[in-house]
Amino acid sequence: MNQGFTIPKFQLPGFIARIGEKLPQWPHAVALTTALNAAAKLGVLPADSLAALDGKTFVVQVYDTGGQAAFTYRGGLFRPLFSPAGAPDLAFRANLSAFLQVAARQEDPDTLFFNRELSIEGDTELGLIVKNMLDAVDLSQFRLSLPRLPLNLPFSQR
């Protein structure tokens, strides 16, 4: 897990989001779906949970980078959505630090939700399935070493 270092709560300076919002968003979706498909291929995502995602649309938005990824799960594959139509079935929105803390299993999504640092909109049951599916991935079987993150960030922590 997150032994050895701690991801602090931080917020990137506003100009990053202002630039990020103007950049194409599809690379985020491609990167995220590639990672999710790799995880699915490894068999670490429970089949019953994956089945519940079929045909659903998702948005993951990182407020302070101005980036967002829209994607769907269909026919056994996560696929980027290049021109998403209408509201997604499920949206997770947060600052980068919150997503990193969840990814590193340093913070519980419920904690971040209570503190209003993570927003979940749309189909609540779908959100729960996704959250619990990611929680159930047993990282210890991969001997994962987390990447060193540039934690001495040149801006103030909140």
Place this chain on the structure above:
Amino acid sequence: MDRSALPDLVCPAGSLPALKAAVDNGADAVYLGYKNDTNARNFAGLNFDAKTMAEGVRYAHGKGCEVLMAINTFPQPGRVADWRAAVDGAVDLGVDAIILADVGLLDYARNRHPQQRLHLSVQGSATSYEAINFAHREFGVLRAVLPRVLTLAQVEHVIKNTPVEIEVFGFGSLCVMNEGRCWLSSYATGESPNTVGACSPAKYVKWDKKPGQMDTRLNGILIDRFADDEPAGYPTLCKGRFEVQGETYYALEEPTSLNVLEILPEIIKIGVKAIKVEGRQRSPAYVTQVTRTLRAALDAFANESERYHVKPTWQAELAKVSEGNQATLGAYNRPWR
């Protein structure tokens, strides 16, 4: 104090990684359930299938940690076989105890598997020593989990009058705590922990975000509205804010967490056998944080006894993961009964 005289630390496991987190951070026992409505945390995607259950039991036992299986909902009409199958499966897995609430199921487990250790679930709603002794006499129950409604003096009174081990809650989200008898969720949705294994099932919950506010709706009923900087809670009726005679406030209960670190010495002194952490629905990160903090506190008491004091770092760690703005001692320190 001899460490073996400490109460067991019983921690929640909603997934295999959460189970490993509990075991690795000092739990004496983990409690878990199947991926179905035979347990009271039947949330989408949570809990164990046959494969992860077997692996979890193997992992815990390999590290000397007990496994307690919660089968603590009430068998529904026409489906008693499902609950009996869950009991049989738990016995086959070699769990250390099965946590049951329904008397019919207790009777089945007692007769079918007389060697299996049985615990009375908090959902069994036994708050008096008479009720607990009844479960002991009729079904051989060896431990009872007390609902969070008793004062510490009342807990002590129960312990003095029963041969059954007593388990109490030590940390986690509080609700109205009418455990096993609460129908608020059914009032709004037609489904409750007793019947489907979930309070306020997610399919009825809608978080409605608008500029400057977020509405929480349960089956269409507005139960709370948060400003952007206000902490949120679980979407249950008991934690909603309602308009009562022109005033809008937490008419039943404010979202709050129980935290017994301050009264840990008293809990140990009166002879509590096990301290339970709420939160099978929470992530491995929560289980890690809470287990290691309570382990540190229990070990500190074993080492320092009279000099035990609550460390600010423990409280900070627990405050962070708490639901609501405040942690309380719940009913334990109520001046009234």
